Amino acid sequence: MSNSSIDGIGRVAIVVGSKSDIPIIEKCTTVLDQLGVSWQLKVLSAHRTPFETQQFAVSADENYDVIIAAAGKAAHLPGVIASYTLLPVIGLPIKSSALGGLDSLLSMVQMPKGVPVATVGINEAENAALLACHILSLKYEALRETLKEYRRNMAEDVLRG
Template sequence: MSTIDNSVIGKVAIIVGSKSDLPILEKCTSTLDELHVPWDMKVLSAHRTPFETQQFAIDSEEHYDVIIAAAGKAAHLPGVIAAYTLLPVIGLPIKSPALGGLDSLLSMVQMPKGVPVATVGINEAENAALLACQILALKDEGLKEALKDYRHRMAEDVLQG
């Protein structure tokens, strides 16, 4: 079992575009908790709360090291946040009834030159958390070891059927 130095480890911001998407984020928060990574969650919308979203993104570098932004439909939230910060932004496309999340996915991966958003699969909240942890592990050897343990346990689960 590895020891994570919470004085070194960064903090993750989880931003979700709608309260209705909160259940999807449970895998994200439980994975971060399992790896002892601190996080905060806020509901902000690129379209319904544009000023608050802008202010969060501008101020984010003072409080966080990585941002996970989850949104469905037009899914501009990760891109808007990425436009205002140099922090890594991980887009989490949320499945929508109309197009099954493809609309969200394409909104996130088709960012213009100079404003990247790393994007995971549709509703893949656990992968968003793991990618955030991999980024943070660049500065924290304990977290890196915790991720190795996590993958080892995954492999054991597969092999044990």
């Protein structure tokens, strides 16, 4: 998987805790590419690369507008990143074999007061991308129009059956 859409609208960092999360993330990057949003992928671990994760998060606002952080099992990655930046952080819980992703989900949604992480459903990479785009659309009017068209097309697909 390459870092794509360098010339697109906005700047989304996608951070995964492990390379094994990339197949789920491909659903996210497909949506970002479809909507013309720039993204960059990084593999960092809250536990195995804590220094590098901290350095990324501390300087993230210089390079990005929104962060999507995907992790499984203990899933501390989104919370650790959110503790170092004021950028919006979207947690994407990854389904693990042990508890089916519930452990990841709860690790993200049960953040302490003052360090929020917006969290989507387990393996819901498309929704993570769309939420990032909704946030970006506050700044980029063209993206807001693209999202309106995306919604119209979605509605038409449903109505066609």
